[in-house]
Amino acid sequence: MSKLLVSTTVNGDAQEFLCDPGATLLEALREQLGLTGSKEGCGSGDCGACTVVLDGNMVCSCLVLAAEAEGRQVATIEGVAEGSMLHPVQQKFLEHGALQCGFCTPGFIVAAKALLDHNPAPSESEVRYWLAGNLCRCTGYDKIVRAVMDAAAQLRQERMPA
Amino acid sequence: MPSPAFHAPGTVDEVVGLLAGDPQARVLAGGTDLIVQMRSGRIAPSAVIDLKRIGGMSGVRVEAGTFAIGAATACTALKDCAELVAAWPGVVEAANLIGSVQVRNRATMGGNLCNASPAADSVPALVAAGATCVVAGPAGRREVPVAAIPAGPGKTSLAPGEFVVEIRLPPRPAGGGDAYLRSIPRTEMDIAVVGAGVSLVLGPDGTCTSARIALGAVAPTVVLVEDAAAALVGSRLDDAALDRMAEAVRAACRPIDDKRGTAGYRTAMAAVLARRTVNIARERAQSESTSKA
Numbered sequence: 001m002s003k004l005l006v007s008t009t010v011n012g013d014a015q016e017f018l019c020d021p022g023a024t025l026l027e028a029l030r031e032q033l034g035l036t037g038s039k040e041g042c043g044s045g046d047c048g049a050c051t052v053v054l055d056g057n058m059v060c061s062c063l064v065l066a067a068e069a070e071g072r073q074v075a076t077i078e079g080v081a082e083g084s085m086l087h088p089v090q091q092k093f094l095e096h097g098a099l100q101c102g103f104c105t106p107g108f109i110v111a112a113k114a115l116l117d118h119n120p121a122p123s124e125s126e127v128r129y130w131l132a133g134n135l136c137r138c139t140g141y142d143k144i145v146r147a148v149m150d151a152a153a154q155l156r157q158e159r160m161p162a
Numbered sequence: 163m164p165s166p167a168f169h170a171p172g173t174v175d176e177v178v179g180l181l182a183g184d185p186q187a188r189v190l191a192g193g194t195d196l197i198v199q200m201r202s203g204r205i206a207p208s209a210v211i212d213l214k215r216i217g218g219m220s221g222v223r224v225e226a227g228t229f230a231i232g233a234a235t236a237c238t239a240l241k242d243c244a245e246l247v248a249a250w251p252g253v254v255e256a257a258n259l260i261g262s263v264q265v266r267n268r269a270t271m272g273g274n275l276c277n278a279s280p281a282a283d284s285v286p287a288l289v290a291a292g293a294t295c296v297v298a299g300p301a302g303r304r305e306v307p308v309a310a311i312p313a314g315p316g317k318t319s320l321a322p323g324e325f326v327v328e329i330r331l332p333p334r335p336a337g338g339g340d341a342y343l344r345s346i347p348r349t350e351m352d353i354a355v356v357g358a359g360v361s362l363v364l365g366p367d368g369t370c371t372s373a374r375i376a377l378g379a380v381a382p383t384v385v386l387v388e389d390a391a392a393a394l395v396g397s398r399l400d401d402a403a404l405d406r407m408a409e410a411v412r413a414a415c416r417p418i419d420d421k422r423g424t425a426g427y428r429t430a431m432a433a434v435l436a437r438r439t440v441n442i443a444r445e446r447a448q449s450e451s452t453s454k455a
């Protein structure tokens with residue numbers, strides 16, 4: 001089977017990789033590009049550990065073919081912090097202890113950031129519904145929800161005109 | 163999984179040509195069924211044909227109150243069309259019950275329809291709304307009711323080389339309202355045990371002048387229950403009419419037992435759910451007639 005050459009943009013950088021036509025975007029990110037932050041929990045769209053943002057919309061990268069990324073913009077967990085400056089969602093996950101094993105964390109952070117990028121003041125129930133596609137076997141979710149609510153509050157304050 | 167060929171054509175004709183030339187090829191819309199099935203080994207298509215690069219295939223066109231929804235339009239993108247949300251809230255809500263936000267950002271109603279799961283959430287809502295779809299194939303284009311596409315679990319009536327180009331919804335009738343509800347064991351991320359789609363038209367005095375009631379997950383395909391609709395037409399949706407409607411709904415159910423519910427539960431729940439759905443459609447129809455008055 002001949003490989004496909006895919007040109008795409010990942011976290012703002014132009015990237016090219018070769019992949020099998022049936023390979024998923026998750027496989028390409030992890031194996032071709034060495035971006036192993038996105039995780040494979042289920043490979044069937046149920047757990048959200050592989051969440052990335054594709055052309056502005058969060059998706060399960062395990063259910064996207066790598067070839068579909070041609071010419072598209074992909075944003076992964078690796079692009080969330082700015083250098084060594086953590087994003088408020090990341091900082092609040094640490095402060096609230098919103099992770100234990102950490103396997104689900106990249107997916108939750110990408111998803112939570114995607115929510116706050118377009119809804120700066122979600123209700124708790126909006127946060128819970130938004131994150132319904134992200135599973136965590138460790139934390140029981142409460143600390144995650146609190147971290148996201150707190151990050152939203154901090155972002156609102158940061159954005160307030162001085 | 164064995165790797166299929168990947169095509170991302172730019173025109174409908176190219177898709178038809180590829181499909182007609184290779185019976186094992188599959189169309190890719192959002193991939194939320196197709197890629198899952200490929201990865202589990204349930205299917206091994208020889209080629210995957212992405213619809214998302216075709217011009218005009220993504221998004222909703224509004225033409226004289228009629229809605230043309232491109233087959234590559236993700237469920238979440240339906241919410242961006244304010245006229246569609248106002249006209250057919252039940253359809254938009256049904257499509258946005260599917261999976262998670264991640265799934266809905268990819269999943270399409272065309273894929274939901276052509277995957278032909280008896281429990282597909284958007285399908286009863288589309289059937290209740292009287293939706294049609296435009297099918298392209300080697301013989302040109304034809305427009306068929308959405309209800310004519312599913313032929314059984316995992317089977318469609320599409321001929322070799324055919325695919326759905328767009329789904330069409332009529333203008334919302336004056337005094338009209340629609341709704342969709344499903345019953346699932348959890349609050350999110352589950353497959354319907356029963357789904358009910360309802361579209362009603364009420365006259366100025368509250369008399370029901372037309373109704374369509376469609377059920378999901380209670381038979382091999384979506385069922386349009388004409389007797390249930392007939393029980394409502396001419397009534398003011400009083401309890402006696404709703405009881406007759408519920409009876410007709412139960413009579414139309416031919417469900418299976420599975421891990422999500424027994425046949426008996428599904429049948430009983432279908433009637434309960436249809437009643438609740440009629441009530442929401444009624445409220446929407448009434449707010450429509452008062453806002454016009």
Ligand SMILES: Cc1cc2nc3c(=O)[nH]c(=O)nc-3n(C[C@H](O)[C@H](O)[C@H](O)COP(=O)(O)OP(=O)(O)OC[C@H]3O[C@@H](n4cnc5c(N)ncnc54)[C@H](O)[C@@H]3O)c2cc1C
Nearest residue numbers: 045189191192193194195196261270273274276282283326
């Ligand atoms: C985690 C998860 C949760 C889910 N939850 C739900 C749920 O709650 N309710 C529900 O109903 N479904 C659910 N699904 C199933 C799935 O998301 C839906 O059926 C979705 O609408 C499929 O659309 P798609 O665009 O992704 O289809 P695809 O996967 O791209 O295609 C599905 C099938 O239809 C064919 N096809 C697609 N488009 C066309 C077309 N235009 N013409 C002809 N054939 C076509 C494909 O070849 C394939 O066989 C869920 C899936 C996942 C992974």
Ligand code: FES
Nearest residue numbers: 041042043048062
């Ligand atoms: S790995 Fe993609 S959703 Fe679980």
Ligand code: FES
Nearest residue numbers: 100101136137138
């Ligand atoms: S922290 Fe372990 S799965 Fe969430």
